[in-house]
Amino acid sequence: MTEPSTAPPRPNRRLRQRLDRLATGVIAASGIGVVVAVLAIGVYLTLAVLPLFDGAEVDIDAAPSAADDGAIHAVWLADDGTRWLTRDGHLRDAEGEIATLTTDTTIASVAESGKTQPLALGLGNGEVRLVPRDDSGRLRWAQASTMRLFEARGVVALTLRHAAQGWVLAGRDTQGKVAALWHTGEATRRLLVPETAEHIALGHAGRLAMTQGTQLTLWQLSPDGGGKALARTETQAPVTALGFLQGGRTLIVGDAQGGLRRWRLSPDATGWQVAETSYTALGDAAIRRLIALPRQRLWLALDDSGRLGLYQSLSGQRWQGQAPEATPPPAVSINAQGTQVMWLDATGALQRLAIEAPHAAVSPATLWMPLTYEGHSDAQWRWAAAVTGDEEPQYSLVPLAWGTLKAAAWAMVFAVPLALGAAVHSACYMSRRQRARLKPAIELMEALPGVVIGFVAGLFVAPFVERHLAGTLALFVCVPLGSVACGWLWRMLSRRWGPRLPPISAGVGLMVPLALLCWAALSLSPWLEAWWFGGDLRAWMHQQWGWDYAQRNALIVGMAMGLAIIPTLYSLAEEALSGVPRPLAEGSLALGATRAQTLWRVQLPAAAPGILSAVMIGAGRAVGETMIVLMVTGNTPLMSPSLFEGLRSLAANLAIELPEAAVGGTHYRLLLLGALLLFVFTFVVNTLAEMVRWRLKRRYRRYGGDA
C-alpha cells in the first residue's frame, strides 16, 4: 500500500459518495413507500366508494324531432335510432316512413313493459294493437296483431305488465270503463271490470290499481278472465297520477295537493299497506304524471306547475328541477337501461332527459335505517344485495356490521379472560425459563392458519357441540371450579409431602387434570341433560325461551375466533405486564402485600394501558378475521342477539359476494364501502393502541423499567 500522503486522490471516491447517496435515496424511498402503501389502500377504497354518494342528475336538452305537424303521438328509442309514431298511425324514423299501422282510426294511448314484452297501442276505435318483439327486443312492426278491448270508444289509457307465461293489459275508455286482457301464451281472455276509474296501473301478478276521486281500489285479475276486488281505501286527496314501479309491487300515488305516497302490495295478496312516510313533495300543485324507470326502482314525477322530480323507491327524492314543459307529455319512451327518457310534448317538440343516477338506491337512510322492503310487512334492517331480475335489493349494512361486532364480541368474551389470565400467569407466576418455553408454543399457535381453525370448528366442533350442548355449557362452570379445586388439592398434597413433589407450574400441570375434567363433563352431560332439561337442552331452550339453535352459531365462532386471537392478546398483554418496572412489584411485596394484592393493586393498574391496547388490537383482528367466520357461521345476515344463531360479517360478506359483483356497480361499491369500514375501524383502533403503548413505554422508562 502507498503512503496516504503521497497517494493521488482515490479515483473511486466520488463514485463511493454517489453510491452512498443513491443507496440512501433508494432506502428512503422504500421507507416512504410503506407509508404510501397504507395510504394507497385507504385512498383507493375511499375513491371507489365516493361515487355512491354522488347526487343524481337529470340533464334535459332538445332532441331533433321529425314532427312537422304536431301529429306525433309516441316515440321510441331503438338501438338503431329514434322512431316516431304519428297520431294517424304512421311509423317514421329520421329518413322517412317505415310502416303504416292503422289507416281507419287514430292512436289514443301507448303502453310498454320492459324490452321483452310487446308494445301495446290503444286505438281510437276500442281496439288494441300489439307489436311483438324479437329476441333482441326489437319491435316487429310487420307482425302486429289486433285485439278488441272496448266495443266502440277509444282506449285513452293503457297499462301493460308481464305475467306468468305472458302479459296482462288493462285499458280505460273515454267514459272511464275499465277492461283487461290476459295473455297466457295459448289463449287471451278479456275481462270487464264493473267499475269506472280515472287512473289505472297494473302491478305484479295481475293486480290492477284503479282510482276514482279519493277512492283507491285494488283488483286481482286472473288468467281465466275472472277478477275480484281485493281492497278499497280512501286517500287523503283526489288521486291525480298512479304508477307501479319496476317489479310491480310498489305503487306510487300522486294526488291533487302534490302529495306523493308509496303503497306496497302485501305478500299475502290481501290488499296493501301504505308506507310509513310520504316522499318529499315537489310543490303543492297536483301531480300530473308518474313515470317509472326500468332500473333501480327510480321514477319521475311531474306536477302541474312544471316541476319535475327524480325519486327512488326507498331513498326518496334524488333530484328536483324544471320540466321542459308544464303540460304532461302525451308520450314518453325510456331506454332499457333507464338512463334516457324521450319526452314528447304537446307541440311535437322532443326533449331528451339524460338520467345520471347510477347509485340512486343508496343513501345514508337506506344504509343505516330500518326500512320496509317489498314483500315484508315491517321496517327491518336487511342485506340482500345480490338479487336477480326484478327483486328489490336490500342494501342495509347494519346486519353485516351487527354480525361483525357480534362475532368479534363473543370472540373477545372467550379470548380476553383466557389470554389475560395466561399473560398474568406467565408474567407473575412463571420462571424465566418456563416463560421462554411457553413463548414458542404461543407463537406456533398464532401461526395456525384461520382456515384450519375454521374448518375444525365448522366441520368438527359445531356438530359436536350441537350433540353435547349441555356438556359444552357445563365446561364454562366446571373448568374454573375444577382448576381452583386442583390448586387446593395440590396445596394439601404439598403440605403432606412437600419436597417430594415435582416442581411443576400450575399452567402446565393443569393440562392433564383439565383434559380429564373436560372429558368427564362431556361424557356426563347426557345425564345432566336428562335430569334437568328433559333429555334435550335445545328443545328445552326452544320451549322455555323460544331460542332457536343453528348448528353454526355465534358460540362456535366465539370459541374458534377466540382461539385465533388469544396469541395476539397474550403476547401484547404479557409484554405490558412483564414490562412493569420490577421495583414497583418488589416494593409492594416488601411492604407485606401478598402476591395477589400486588397483582391487583400494583401490576395490573400499572400495565392497564398496555392491556387495553392489547385488547384493542385483538378486537381489530377479530373484526377483520374472514375465514373462521366464513366457515363457522351459516353466513345468514341475521340481526339476532342470540348466542345460538348464525350471522354474517362484513369480511365474510366480501369473500362471498365480491367475486360475483359487477365492477363499478352499486353492489360492488357497497362491498368496497364495507371494506373501507373495516379498514377505518382497524386503522383507528390500531393507531390508538399504538399511541397508548408508546406512552406506556415512556412512563415505564421514567420509572426505571427495562421495557
Add this chain to the structure above:
Amino acid sequence: MNIPRLGGDGVWRWLSGACVALSLLAVVALLVLVVTRGLAHFWPADIEQLTLDDGQRIAGIARGSAAGEERYFTANRDLDGQVWRWVETQAIVTRETPPALLYAERRDWGSFIGRLTAVETPAGERLQGAEAERRLRRALAGDAEVATLYVRNVEGRELKVAFAQVASIAWPNRMDVGDKLAAWGHGVWRFLSEAPSDGNTAGGVWPAIFGTLLMVMLMSLVVTPFGVLAALYLNEVARQGPLTRLVRIAVRNLAGVPSIVYGVFGLGVFVYGLGGRLDSWFFAERLPSPTFGTGGLLWASLTLALLTLPVVIVATEEGLARVPVALREGSLALGATRFETLRRVVVPMALPSMLTGVILAVARAAGEVAPLMLVGVAKLAPEIPVDGEFPYLHLDSKFMHLGYHLFDLGFASRDTEAAMPLVFATATLLVLVIVVLNLTAIILRHHLRARHRALEHS
C-alpha cells in the same frame, strides 16, 4: 387436619394457570385431531361385512357411531347411490372380515368395495378366481395387462370396471401390519404427487402444493427487497423523529388491516386496475376475455407481498437494532461510507433476522386464504402454471392453493362427508408446512439472539 385457606393468592394463581393450560390444551387438541385424522386417512382399514337381522348384507369401513347406531363407509356410489350407511347396532347379526373383500379407488364414481370375480385381458381372455387375482396384481405392478375388471358387491350385483379407471386396489383384510404400513406410505405419496379427481373428493393435492409454493416464492421475491429496504430506512437512514414514528405506526397499521381488505385492494388495483390496463395495451386481441384482467398468480403474489410486508419489516428491524452500535461506528471511523457500512457490516450481521422475517412471511402467506379468494385462486386447476410453452411461467394463470383447497373441500364440495378424510389430510399437510416454517424461524431467531449476546459480551 389443617385445611389450607382457599383464596387470596391461590385462587388467582390456579385460575390464571388454568388459562394457560386451557389455551395450550385447545391447540394441542386441535393439532392432535387434525394430524391423527389426516394421517389415519391413508391407513387401509379393515372392511367389515355385516349381516343384518333382515338378511341384508353390508360391507364397509366403520367410521364412528352415535346413539346406538354405527356409521359405515360403504362406497359404491354408482350401485347404491350413497356412500354412507347408518346401521343400528342391535340390528347387526354377524360381523366378519372376509379376506376376499377388496377396496378399489376409481377415477370416477369414487371407491368400490366388493369382490373380484374375473378379469379380462386386452386380448379378450377371461380369467376367473385366484388366477384373475394373480393377473390383476401383476397388472397393478406393471408386469401384465388387464383391460376390464368384473367385480361384485356383497349383495351380488355385478359391475364392470375398465382397468384404466382404477387408481388403486387393495385387499386390506389380508394385509399384515407391514403391508398396511407400505400401503399407507404409498397412499401418502399418491396424495402428495397426484392431482385431485372425482370432483375434488378424491386423489391428491399436488397442484395445490405446487401452486402454493410457486405463489409463495414469487411473493418472497417481491417482499424481501422492499421489506428489508423499508426496515433499513427506519433503522439506519431516517433521523428518529416524528416521521419515523409515523412510518412505524403505518407498519403496525398495515399488520392490523384485515387480510380480506388486502384482497379487495388487490382486486381493485392490481386485477381490475393494472390488469385491465395491461390487457388493453398488450392483449387487446384476446379481449373481452381477460388475460391479466382477472385474478391470477402474479396478482395473488403481489397482494400477499403487501400483506406480509410488515412481518419482514418488523423482523428485520429487530435484527438491525441488535447490531451493536460500536461496530457501525468502527466501520464509519475507518472511512467507510454509510452504504459500505450497511453492506459490509450491518446487513451481513442482520441477515439471519431478515431470513427469519421472510420465513415468517412465507408461513403467513401459505396459510392465508381470504385475499386469494378475490385475486386468483381456483377451485380446480390441474394444470400447474409452469410448462414447456413460452413464457414457461404463466403469471396470468389461475392456481390452486392448499388453504383454499381445504376450504373448498370442506365447504363447497359435492359430498362433504366423503371429502372429510381428505380435508383432514390437507389440513395436516398445511399445518405441517406452517409449523415447520415457524419452527425454523423460531430456532433461527434463538440462535441469532445467542450469537448477539455472545458478541455483546466479547
